[in-house]
Amino acid sequence: MVADPSDAGQTGMTLMELRAVWGPSSxxxxxxxxxxxxxxxxxxxxxxxxxxxxxxxxxxxxxxxxxxxxxxxxxxxxxxxxxxxxxxxxxxxxxxxxxxxxxxxxxxxxxxxxxxxxxxxxxxxxxxxxxxxxxxxxxxxxxxxxxxxxxxxxxxxxxxxxxxxxxVGLPPVPLTPWPAPPPLGEHLLKLRRKVGPRPLFSPGANVLVTDEHNRLLLLRHAGTGRWTLPGGGLEPGESFEACARRELLEETGLRAKRLEPLEMFAGPRYRFTYPHGDVVDNVSVLYRAHGVTGTLTPQDSEVLAAGWFGAGALPDGTELNGELIRVNVDLWKTLGP
The missing domain is CATH 3.90.79.10 (Nucleoside Triphosphate Pyrophosphohydrolase)
Structure with missing residues (x-):
């Protein structure tokens, strides 16, 4: 996803600036x-x-x-x-x-x-x-x-x-114990209530899902009206892969036996402005789903429609949900079945 030209002057918040309004919690x-x-x-x-x-x-x-x-x-x-x-x-x-x-x-x-x-x-x-x-x-x-x-x-x-x-064949250094992560709870939304629309890092994951005809699954996002991939943002304590699995299940009702990480996308190219004005700097891992099971059941609250698209019948780039999704879809077109 890419910033609109009007976003060029918006300044993102450093971690220490977030601390000033969020406090010491995670x-x-x-x-x-x-x-x-x-x-x-x-x-x-x-x-x-x-x-x-x-x-x-x-x-x-x-x-x-x-x-x-x-x-x-x-x-x-x-x-x-x-x-x-x-x-x-x-x-x-x-x-x-x-x-x-x-x-x-x-x-x-x-x-x-x-x-x-x-x-x-x-x-x-x-x-x-x-x-x-x-x-x-x-x-x-x-x-x-x-x-x-x-x-x-x-x-x-x-x-x-x-x-x-x-x-080099050495055994791993043991890890120290860690606490149970907080329950899932719309972390980014809670930050928004503290900082307003200013750019925030939004770590997350998207998933490429294809059917037996090698058609790509796209979802029409309820918030933007444009086509996107299954995916979403991390919660504190969640791994990129766990996020991808959770979002895939929530948004589509599907599960993947294996998720293959393909690429990380981050940087100013992937800044995105939502219709209501909130700005995010996406930090997103793209996964390819293997061994997909379940019945496609789009999530009522976030998905207006779901569709399978061949490489020659994809929505126009302007119909995709920003630069991140455009680049993700372009990468999919380079992959074999």
Whole structure:
């Protein structure tokens, strides 16, 4: 989904601005981690200023920012280093989401981290030129072997290290326990009541569902009157895949035996304005459904109609629900049956 030209001057809310109106209770924190390794396979970690423990460089995205831009910015801020080959990991290793990514900071703020991981390489000697900014976020930088890691700050860091450890045959670092996530409860709507129409990150997932004739399922959205894919927004503690499964079932009555993650979509291109004026910066994983079962039963409250469309009979781009859905549908057209 893309912003209307009139949205260009609207400023999104940073995580700290949201905190000012939301308080310390759980928020979805859209974030990126940068996994940098040297020529010996050691990983670059920072000792954090807030808890004194260790983590990969990274942090929350700025409003309208894409993940790779955010990873480069965070790396410079927290280390002073530039990594020429920094790139996003492939899915599913790149994805961060789920109840285990709960984190309570020393100041009491609670977050569920959702987002992506980037990776790159630097020579060990690069650390001689490190120059973190003066924010106090970074107390120390050091290279660590994957089989001799220091105390890590939270499960997001442990899971990142486990992605790297699995590649070299090391067992996973155990995760620390996490609380039961809050009940599902229209998280974004509750934020809206606090902040009004200003742009907010909207993490979520969409699903490509096809029938035996390789026709794509589209739903006419009750709020916009345009065609969209089954999908919707994450709730705190929910994984991208769990969100995709829940939204698929709620909106269509269908279930998928397997959901294949295809691509993450994020950045200013996917800003969307609803007819009532609310603006979202979409952060969306596109899944392809396999082994679909059930009877198509469109959700009364959100879906005006449902239809199966072949590649040559799709609605016009202006009839699709914004740039995100247009790009998702274009990607589907490149896939084989």
């Amino acid at each position: 928020l979805l924190a859209v974030a990126v981690g940068a996994l940098i390794q040297d020529e010996r396979g050691r990983v670059l970690l920072q000792r954090r200023g807030d808890d004194g423990l260790w983590s990969e460089p990274g942090g929350a995205l700025d409003p309208g920012e894409d993940f790779l831009t955010g990873a480069r910015r965070e790396l410079i801020e927290e280390t002073g280093l530039v990594c020429p080959d920094l790139h996003l990991m492939s899915l599913p290793d790149a994805l961060q989401s789920g109840p285990e990514l709960f984190h309570r900071y020393p100041n009491g703020h609670e977050s569920y981290i959702v987002g992506m991981r980037a990776q790159g390489t630097l020579p060990a000697s690069a650390l001689n030129h490190a120059a973190p900014d003066d924010s106090g976020e970074t107390l120390e930088l050091r290279w660590f072997p994957l089989d001799d890691l220091p105390p890590l700050s939270n499960n997001a860091n442990r899971l990142s290290m486990n992605v790297l450890r699995a590649r």
